[in-house]
Each structure stands twice: as structure tokens, then as C-alpha cells.
Amino acid sequence: MNVFKLDRRYFPILVTVALFIVMFAAGSIEYNGFFSLQVFLNLLIDNAFLLITAVGMTFVIITGGIDLSVGSMIAFTTMLSATLVQNHHWSPWVVIPFVLLVGSFFGWSMGCLIQYFKLQPFIVTLAGMFLARGLCYLISIESITIDNEWYKTVSQTKVYLFGKNYISISVIIALVVVAAAIYIAHFTKFGRNVYALGGSEQSSLLMGLPVARTKVLVYTLSGFCSSLAGVVFTFYMLSGYGLHAVGMELDTIAAVVIGGTLLTGGTGYVVGTIFGVLIQGIIQTLIMFQGTLSSWWTKIAIGMLLFLFILLQKVFISRKKKSGAAA
Amino acid sequence: MDEKKHRLIMDRISKHFPGVKALTNVSFRMFPGEIHVLMGQNGAGKSTLIKVLTGVYSIDSGEIRLDDKEIRAQSPLEAQELGISTVYQEVNLCTNLTVSENIFIGREPMKRGRIDWKEMHAEAKVLLKRLNVDIDPTKQLGEYSVAIQQMVAIARALNISAKILILDEPTSSLDSNEVNELFKVMRKLKSEGLAILFVTHFLDQVYEMSDRITILRNGEFVGEYKAEELSRMELVSKMIGKEMDEMEQVQELVESHSSIGHQSPFLETKQLARKGSIERFDLKLYPGEILSLAGLLGSGRTEIARILFGADRADQGELKIKGRSVNLKSPRIAIDNGIAFCPENRKSEAIIDDLTIRENIILAMQASLGIFKYLPKKKQTEFADEYIKLLNIKAPGPETLIKNLSGGNQQKVILGRWLLTNPDLLILDEPTRGIDVGAKAEIMKQMGLLCQKGMSILFISSELEEVVRTSHRIAILRDRHKIAEIDNHNVSQQDIMKAIAGGVPNEK
Numbered sequence: 073m074n075v076f077k078l079d080r081r082y083f084p085i086l087v088t089v090a091l092f093i094v095m096f097a098a099g100s101i102e103y104n105g106f107f108s109l110q111v112f113l114n115l116l117i118d119n120a121f122l123l124i125t126a127v128g129m130t131f132v133i134i135t136g137g138i139d140l141s142v143g144s145m146i147a148f149t150t151m152l153s154a155t156l157v158q159n160h161h162w163s164p165w166v167v168i169p170f171v172l173l174v175g176s177f178f179g180w181s182m183g184c185l186i187q188y189f190k191l192q193p194f195i196v197t198l199a200g201m202f203l204a205r206g207l208c209y210l211i212s213i214e215s216i217t218i219d220n221e222w223y224k225t226v227s228q229t230k231v232y233l234f235g236k237n238y239i240s241i242s243v244i245i246a247l248v249v250v251a252a253a254i255y256i257a258h259f260t261k262f263g264r265n266v267y268a269l270g271g272s273e274q275s276s277l278l279m280g281l282p283v284a285r286t287k288v289l290v291y292t293l294s295g296f297c298s299s300l301a302g303v304v305f306t307f308y309m310l311s312g313y314g315l316h317a318v319g320m321e322l323d324t325i326a327a328v329v330i331g332g333t334l335l336t337g338g339t340g341y342v343v344g345t346i347f348g349v350l351i352q353g354i355i356q357t358l359i360m361f362q363g364t365l366s367s368w369w370t371k372i373a374i375g376m377l378l379f380l381f382i383l384l385q386k387v388f389i390s391r392k393k394k395s396g397a398a399a
Numbered sequence: 400m401d402e403k404k405h406r407l408i409m410d411r412i413s414k415h416f417p418g419v420k421a422l423t424n425v426s427f428r429m430f431p432g433e434i435h436v437l438m439g440q441n442g443a444g445k446s447t448l449i450k451v452l453t454g455v456y457s458i459d460s461g462e463i464r465l466d467d468k469e470i471r472a473q474s475p476l477e478a479q480e481l482g483i484s485t486v487y488q489e490v491n492l493c494t495n496l497t498v499s500e501n502i503f504i505g506r507e508p509m510k511r512g513r514i515d516w517k518e519m520h521a522e523a524k525v526l527l528k529r530l531n532v533d534i535d536p537t538k539q540l541g542e543y544s545v546a547i548q549q550m551v552a553i554a555r556a557l558n559i560s561a562k563i564l565i566l567d568e569p570t571s572s573l574d575s576n577e578v579n580e581l582f583k584v585m586r587k588l589k590s591e592g593l594a595i596l597f598v599t600h601f602l603d604q605v606y607e608m609s610d611r612i613t614i615l616r617n618g619e620f621v622g623e624y625k626a627e628e629l630s631r632m633e634l635v636s637k638m639i640g641k642e643m644d645e646m647e648q649v650q651e652l653v654e655s656h657s658s659i660g661h662q663s664p665f666l667e668t669k670q671l672a673r674k675g676s677i678e679r680f681d682l683k684l685y686p687g688e689i690l691s692l693a694g695l696l697g698s699g700r701t702e703i704a705r706i707l708f709g710a711d712r713a714d715q716g717e718l719k720i721k722g723r724s725v726n727l728k729s730p731r732i733a734i735d736n737g738i739a740f741c742p743e744n745r746k747s748e749a750i751i752d753d754l755t756i757r758e759n760i761i762l763a764m765q766a767s768l769g770i771f772k773y774l775p776k777k778k779q780t781e782f783a784d785e786y787i788k789l790l791n792i793k794a795p796g797p798e799t800l801i802k803n804l805s806g807g808n809q810q811k812v813i814l815g816r817w818l819l820t821n822p823d824l825l826i827l828d829e830p831t832r833g834i835d836v837g838a839k840a841e842i843m844k845q846m847g848l849l850c851q852k853g854m855s856i857l858f859i860s861s862e863l864e865e866v867v868r869t870s871h872r873i874a875i876l877r878d879r880h881k882i883a884e885i886d887n888h889n890v891s892q893q894d895i896m897k898a899i900a901g902g903v904p905n906e907k
Contacts, residue, residue, distance in 0.1 A: 271493030338495035
């Protein structure tokens with residue numbers, strides 16, 4: 073027996089973490105000024121909204137579903153926030169809870185369609201994606217700039233840690249979401265039901281688990297997360313625009329998959345998703361430091377990584393099946 | 400009888416589905432601390448009875464009393480709460496979760512509003528110990544064998560304080576050591592006062608484990624017996640029954656040409672076997688002959704058929720076709736070698752619901768031509784018409800969707816599909832199940848005609864009547880062994896039953 077025998081469940085995550093460390097090390101060796109805490113914190117600052125969305129998406133994917141509406145939901149949230157603050161002069165203290173409610177309701181409705189009408193998550197959330205994007209232009213086809221003082225303050229506030237290094241308020245929100253998600257996933261009945269549902273819906277039903285409620289709640293959670301990401305994105309951009317976060321749903325799915333969550337459902341960790349997001353961030357940073365490559369190389373790198381990780385998952389699953397049969 | 404001692408009484412239960420009487424006045428009872436085996440052929444109503452008890456179906460009439468209180472469970476969850484738990488053949492757990500979670504999910508121990516993992520693992524460990532299972536409950540369930548998973552399922556059932564434990568064919572995917580382990584646990588639970596309803600098709604296991612046997616046939620109650628008072632012979636004959644069909648014609652047809660002569664066999668197997676599905680068997684199939692495989696469900700009948708069609712691969716032994724050694728790696732190779740197979744599961748393995756009769760008939764021929772050789776529609780229609788006429792398929796025309804036909808007519812379409820490929824060997828797995836008597840007789844007549852033309856037919860049926868009437872030779876299977884081969888000269892159903900039941904015929 074190997075004393076350091078690793079639980080195979082953690083294998084995909086460890087690959088992701090190792091990859092991140094290797095990339096960070098490579099950057100540090102190659103480029104001056106790369107190896108600093110601030111470079112790392114910037115990854116969080118620039119990707120806080122992606123992280124929040126990806127957390128919601130992780131839950132959806134663990135149940136074996138998918139949510140394509142998140143990018144549009146972010147755009148719609150920025151648009152709705154901007155118009156309510158700028159044109160209708162609502163207080164931000166009312167606007168933010170309101171948009172979160174709208175996002176959650178949106179997710180809840182999609183969840184209900186998926187559960188009670190037995191529709192494919194792919195197609196329902198695809199419809200949700202078009203709908204939310206379209207609603208943006210119903211509000212305005214132009215970008216709406218926010219010059220509300222409160223938004224500006226939140227946007228520019230720097231929270232200093234360890235001397236001159238800082239993070240933004242958005243990062244704090246993202247970290248709270250991550251912490252809450254880890255707790256929900258591992259220490260609440262809802263969280264465990266999510267995993268059970270992803271493992272086998274049929275078995276979950278026969279074990280008497282609340283399958284319907286869990287499924288609807290998962291999409292509600294994803295709707296909530298994407299609208300919260302929209303709020304954070306509003307801080308980041310200080311504007312509402314129908315073209316914000318185009319294609320973000322795919323970045324989110326990529327982050328979750330690179331983070332080791334299996335698209336087939338049942339397996340995955342929120343911690344992995346954090347590193348999935350960080351890896352996407354670090355690819356961008358590396359390309360920025362490199363200086364001559366076009367930013368489209370980010371997509372190429374992410375594309376290659378995705379191929380790699382899906383292959384890795386395939387190997388992981390087939391090996392697991394084999395050992396299960398032999399045991 | 401002391402009524403108070405009953406744990407469960409199901410009194411004159413009836414359940415009808417549209418067009419089918421699944422249960423008619425079936426009574427069933429259980430005492431605490433007994434293992435009660437429920438027996439019957441496929442479609443006898445065993446699973447309906449279990450589903451009625453576990454709240455999956457509601458009953459039309461009758462009464463279910465648990466510990467002398469009337470119950471009416473509306474869902475499996477409700478039944479579980481009443482103390483009736485089921486462990487299915489296909490283990491219904493989540494392999495991606497830990498062992499402990501699979502036992503406790505839905506009722507996890509909580510501490511300060513959160514799941515208490517430590518407590519959960521500890522309790523799981525204790526519970527599994529009680530079942531003689533010593534495994535690490537923090538590991539994923541999927542890392543353990545099916546046998547262990549089954550134990551975990553039993554642990555879950557017991558944890559919901561079971562009064563009645565239903566084990567639905569728990570042994571069919573276990574090897575003999577695992578079965579023995581399971582039996583030890585069952586005896587232990589029995590001694591602790593649990594009532595266990597055990598469904599199995601293995602006769603040896605029935606006699607090893609059961610205190611009492613209830614037999615169903617065609618949705619009706621045949622009788623309840625003490626295991627030691629019912630001989631194997633009686634058990635089998637009570638399960639199978641002796642429904643007479645009008646098939647004398649067929650018999651004559653077959654007998655009229657039992658002169659197989661001494662040709663060389665079309666197909667021959669030597670010590671062919673597949674681990675876990677069928678032990679080594681020798682079989683010879685001659686042109687112009689019908690060979691039947693007789694045995695109970697799970698005895699290895701279908702397994703042999705699947706191996707001969709290349710749907711499963713044999714892992715040892717040799718197979719020869721026309722004297723040449725052939726490796727049947729896939730159904731495709733079998734088809735190329737002139738073998739055709741009508742599977743047992745018509746709905747899921749044979750018909751394609753949303754295609755027309757014509758398209759369903761053409762399917763196998765198209766496959767053997769290759770997908771790029773287009774068969775003109777006119778030609779297709781000709782073929783379809785030909786077989787509709789030949790097999791007397793009752794349908795408005797070749798463009799009718801197959802799902803709109805009756806079971807018997809669907810079966811004929813499938814038969815037509817394979818006849819079109821002009822096979823040398825036709826394997827028919829339960830071709831007569833669930834179809835009406837008229838269609839049955841017609842299919843059997845076709846079999847006779849086909850073998851007269853020199854086709855070799857391997858016939859599988861649970862109806863001994865049919866087996867005796869149609870076949871030239873009969874191979875007897877029991878518990879995944881081929882145990883005998885009989886030439887069908889005035890063999891009676893009794894003889895076959897005796898062979899299937901095994902043991903000493905006079906045993907009491």
C-alpha cells in the first residue's frame with residue numbers, strides 16, 4: 073500500500089492547481105515584475121465577475137445540466153442597474169437587491185421549465201440567453217454610463233492588504249460567494265442532493281430525495297450568481313450595455329471544466345472552479361506581459377486547454393469504470 | 400393460524416392496467432423472521448405485486464395490512480417510512496457519493512445546522528459491521544464491487560428501520576462467494592426478526608434460503624407452500640402451468656421431417672463460455688433442424704443466443720461455422736456468416752418505433768448491403784409487401800408505423816426483417832412472449848416451414864408446450880450450465896420439467 077495514496081476524486085483538481093502553479097512560475101521566470109502579490113490579486117480583481125458566475129455554473133454542471141443564459145444575464149443586469157440608477161434615480165440600495173431578485177426569478181423560471189416540462193437545459197437556457205440579451209436592447213440600444221457617486225466610490229475603493237497590495241470590493245464579494253458555495257456544497261442537504269442528482273437522477277428519486285426542488289433551486293442559484301456577477305461587472309465597467317459580457321457563458325463553462333468538474337455531472341468542486349478562473353486570467357496576463365501577441369491568443373490557449381482537460385476527464389472516467397468493474 | 404403474528408397481509412389484491420390484468424385476487428403474507436420467496440415466470444405478476452407493496456402502483460381492490468394496520472403507501476418514500484424497503488437488482492444508489500452518504504443521504508446527521516460528516520462516517524461503519532462488511536465509508540461507492548454496493552443498499556434500507564426487506568433478484572450479478580456472503584447476512588437479519596421477501600430465479604437458492612414459497616402465474620395466486628413440503632418438480636410445474644394451445648399442426652409439420660440425416664452441422668461450439676453469463680457449453684446446429692433451449696429465466700438461454708450472434712463475446716472455447724473456425728466479434732460478422740437474431744426484448748432491442756413496417760423490414764438487409772448501397776424505394780416496397788403477405792401481417796400497408804401494430808404483428812415484422820437477409824441460422828429468443836395465441840401459432844408454423852427449407856433454427860421459449868411441439872432437439876439449461884440434451888422423440892413436458900428442476904425427481 074502506498075502511504076501517499078491519493079484519493080482519485082481529487083486528481084482532476086490537482087492537475088488544475090499544478091497547471092496554475094507552473095504557469096505562474098513560468099511567468100515569473102520569464103518576465104520581470106510578474107512575480108508579485110499584486111499580479112496575483114489583479115487576477116482576482118479582473119475576474120471577480122467570472123468567478124461569481126462560475127460558482128453558480130459549477131452547481132448546475134454538477135447536476136448534469138448547463139446554463140447558457142449567464143452572459144446575457146450579466147449584460148441585462150448592467151443595463152437594468154444603469155437605467156434604474158441613471159434614468160430613474162433609484163437608490164443603489166434598492167437597485168441591487170432588485171436586480172438580484174430579477175436574476176434569481178429568471179433562473180427559477182428556467183429551472184421550472186426544465187424540471188416540470190422535462191425540457192433540455194441546453195435549449196431552455198439558450199432561449200433564456202436570447203431573451204435576456206434582447207431585453208437589454210429594449211431598455212436602450214446605447215451604452216448607459218453611470219456617474220452615480222455611490223457606484224463610483226464602490227468601484228474605485230481599494231482594500232489594502234499587506235502594504236501596497238490591494239483588492240477591490242468586488243473581490244471581497246466574490247470570495248464571500250466562494251466561501252458560501254463551498255459550505256453549501258459540502259455541509260448542507262441541498263448541496264449533497266445536488267451531487268446525488270448529478271450521480272443518478274433515477275436513484276435520487278428512489279432514495280426519496282427532493283429531486284424537483286433541488287433542480288429548480290440550482291438554476292435559481294445560477295440566476296442569482298449571474299445577476300450578482302452583473303452587479304460586480306457594473307462596478308467594473310461603470311456602465312450598462314447590451315454588448316457587455318458577450319460569450320461569457322462559454323468562458324464560464326470553460327473555467328468550470330478546466331476546474332475539474334465533469335460535464336456528465338456528479339463530480340466537481342468549487343475550489344477547482346476558482347483555479348479554472350485563475351488559469352484563464354493568467355493566460356491573459358501572460359499574453360499581456362509578452363506584449364507582442366494579439367489578445368486572441370488567449371482564446372487559442374483556452375481552446376487547447378479545454379481539449380486537454382476533456383481528454384483528461386475521459387481517461388479519468390474510463391479508468392474509474394475499469395477499476396469499479398475489477399473491484 | 401394465529402393472525403396476530405403476521406407482519407404483512409396482502410389480501411385479495413387486484414391491479415389492472417389498460418388491457419392487462421396484472422394481478423387478480425392475489426394474496427400474500429409474511430411473518431417476522433422469515434425468508435419468503437416469491438416465484439413465477441416472467442409476467443406472472445411478481446414485480447407488480449412488489450410495486451403495489453412499495454407504493455409505486457396503487458391497488459384497484461384488496462387490502463394491505465402491516466402489523467395489523469391497514470396501509471396504503473402512495474410512493475416508495477412513504478413505504479420506506481412505514482418500514483418497507485426494497486433493494487433492487489440494479490443497485491439504485493449514487494456511485495459518485497461516498498459510502499456513508501449513500502446510506503444516510505436525505506437523513507444526514509446534522510450538528511449546528513450543518514452535516515456532521517464525522518458522525519455520519521462513524522455510524523456508517525457500525526451499520527456496515529453489522530452486515531459483516533468492513534470497508535472505508537469515506538470512499539466513493541463506485542470504487543467498490545456490485546456485491547458491496549448491494550450491501551450498502553441493504554444497510555440504507557435497514558437504517559430506515561425496515562420491517563420488511565424486499566430483495567429483488569439480488570444474486571443475479573454476484574458470483575458464488577458473494578452470494579454466500581449475502582446469504583449469511585440474510586440469515587442474520589432473519590434471526591433478528593426481519594421479514595425478507597426474496598425474489599430469485601435460481602432454484603438452488605430458493606431451497607437454500609426460503610422458509611415459505613408463494614407462486615404466482617399469469618397474475619393469479621397459485622399457492623403458498625412451506626419450502627420443505629414442495630418438491631422442485633411440483634414447484635416448476637406450478638410455475639409453468641399446462642396451458643394447451645392449438646398447435647398440433649405445428650408438431651406434425653416438424654415431425655414430418657425429422658430426418659436430419661447425417662449432414663455436417665452448420666454451427667458447432669466447443670467449450671464456448673463467457674465469464675459470469677454462461678459456463679462452457681457444446682452445441683451443434685444442423686441445417687433443417689429446430690433446436691430449443693429450455694430453462695428458467697436466468698439459466699443462460701439468452702446468454703447463449705447473444706454469444707452466437709456476436710452481441711456478447713465468448714472469452715473461451717471455439718466456434719465453427721460450416722467447419723471453419725470463426726470469431727464472432729460483432730453482430731455484423733454474425734450477419735455476414737448467415738446468422739439472424741430476433742431478441743427477447745422486442746420493444747428495446749428489435750423494433751424502431753417511429754419507422755414504418757417497410758423501413759423496419761429493410762433494416763437488416765440494408766445493414767448487410769452497407770449504408771451506401773441504396774435500395775430503390777420500389778424494391779423496398781416489394782420486399783415489404785412480400786413479407787406482409789407471407790407472414791400474414793395484419794396492417795393497412797407497408798407504410799404503417801410499426802408502433803401502431805399489435806405485439807404479434809410487430810414480431811412478424813422482425814421475423815420478416817431477418818428472413819429477408821436469407822439466413823442459414825435463425826435465433827428466436829422468446830418470439831411468442833406477450834402475443835396472442837393466433838399469432839403464436841402462425842409464428843410456430845413459419846418456423847416449421849423454414850426448417851423444412853433447410854434453415855437451422857435456435858428457439859428459446861419459457862413455454863414448455865411450445866418447446867415440446869416444435870423442436871427436434873432440446874438443450875436443457877440450469878443456473879448457467881448446459882446440463883443435458885434430449886432428442887425430442889415423445890418427450891413429455893414432465894420430462895423436461897424434471898430435467899430443469901434437477902435434483903432427484905422423487906425427493907420430497
